Amino acid sequence: MAVLNDEQIMLKDMVTGWARERMPVTQIRSLYDHGGGGKQGEGPGFDRAAYGEIAQMGWTGICVPEAYGGSDFGSFSLGFVLEELARTLAPLPLLSSGMIAASALVLGGTEAQKVLWLPALADGSAVGTLALEEGAHHAPDTIAMTATQTAEGWRLDGLKRFVADGMGADLFIVAARSAPASDTADGITLFLVPAETAGLTREALDQIDARRPADLRFDGMVLDARAVLGEVHQGGRLLTALLDRAYAGQAAELLGLAEQALETTLEYLKTRVQFGQLIGSFQALQHRAAEMFGEVQLTRSAVEAALTAIDTGDAETSSLASLAKAMANETAHRISCEMVQLHGGIGMTHEHDAGLYLKRARVAEQSYGNLSFHQERWARLNGY
Known part of the structure; x- marks a missing residue:
């Protein structure tokens, strides 16, 4: 720590x-x-x-x-x-x-x-947010939304899905394909799009964690050249830097969620009596609690390493960010499940907090890349 x-x-x-x-x-x-x-x-x-x-x-x-x-x-x-x-x-x-x-x-x-x-x-x-996803899964390398250069500036057409906090945002950072990848280094350009811009419509989505992402539709939206963020056709490097921050930040949230879920569960193990004994005295449950504690500490190390790398400009930032997100995904997934199981029947009810932690964990695990995505990215970045 x-x-x-x-x-x-x-x-x-x-x-x-x-x-x-x-x-x-x-x-x-x-x-x-x-x-x-x-x-x-x-x-x-x-x-x-x-x-x-x-x-x-x-x-x-x-x-x-x-x-x-x-x-x-x-x-x-x-x-x-x-x-x-x-x-x-x-x-x-x-x-x-x-x-x-x-x-x-x-x-x-x-x-x-x-x-x-x-x-x-x-x-x-x-309030600003990143508009990136276009499919059911995190896929930053497969952007299909188009940005076409015109006499007025740029025309945006396409759909962005599951935009985090999209119904309350005032500014969208939009990634669009402005050129074929073979013509430039990556063919991606980022744009600053105020929420009230003509040609943008947003549709609210309801998530299991009660948050409000949005689907954004860009229908012939016209922006002037001042809306371009960074370099034209060369937005890939900037997008990677933003995603590394998103991965590490989301991992920090998952860490906090897992820590509290574990603490709440440990308190229950110390107070719930079954067969005349505190269930926390059962060795099998002690082993499970010890394993969860160890996973939280390992995840903390990974998250702090990623955040520190961002601040210091470490060349390994991308690798550390994916490591942190992968570990946080796995840790929060397990501990949120254990929270429900170890609380027994009450953990299955909406009235208990266990279900709220599980629902939030499931959404956060999928946001900005699931476990498989970050395992593969980490392996690729490390030459495997």
Whole structure:
């Protein structure tokens, strides 16, 4: 486990206290609205007022330079903020906006683009997200959405699916194919697309974790040249950098989720009596708990290594990011299942928190690449 400096310790303690008081698990439960007379998932899928609160505390600007209203505190620091918020399943777009969208502007934006968007992302008045997926699985190398150069600038046509926090976003970072891959290094260009741009329609989706992604349809959308983020036809490198941050950030959330699921389960093992004994005294259950604890510690090491690599510009960042995401996927999957099983019958009910952790884990496992994707990517990057 990394050693935190005084400022990071203060930040971590602040996040922990705020999440438990302001965003307990009951907050995500309320989004389901079962039997409440409303439709599940109405609205953006997150609490805008709560997001404004964390913006006032500076958490949304952690990856933003001070010149644009942020603190430039680094991906590692934002990682443990994401981890602590995930412990209570806080439904906030911090990963989408504060890490991925903000990093897109920092790494690829022009000065005009940074001045326009970074202060808004830092103070929470705007929410950004990455629009990448087009199929049922994470496949960043198979982008089919087209960007055609015209006299006015660029025309975008196509569909983006399962866009995280898409119903509440004000800005989309859109990846489109602007040239055949054989003609340029990769033929991908990234664009900044405000949500109100003509030619864009979005359709809300309901997920099992009650969050609200969206399908985006681009029908002859016209953008001027100022919408291009980074280099024309050469967006692959920038996209890879953004995805490495997405992988590591999502892994941090999965780590926090798994930690809390394990802690809640351990408390139950210490209090549940069966056959006249605490079930935590059964050796078989002790072995299972010990294995889960070990997996969490190994996952923490991988996640912290990936976040540190991002901040230091390590050449192994991509490999470490996929390692962290693969391990976090596997750990959260197992522990969320064990949480349900070890709680017994009550763990199968909607009224208990176990199901909420399992549902969130399943969605987060698939977001930005499942276990198989990252195992294959890690192997390829390491020459296997």
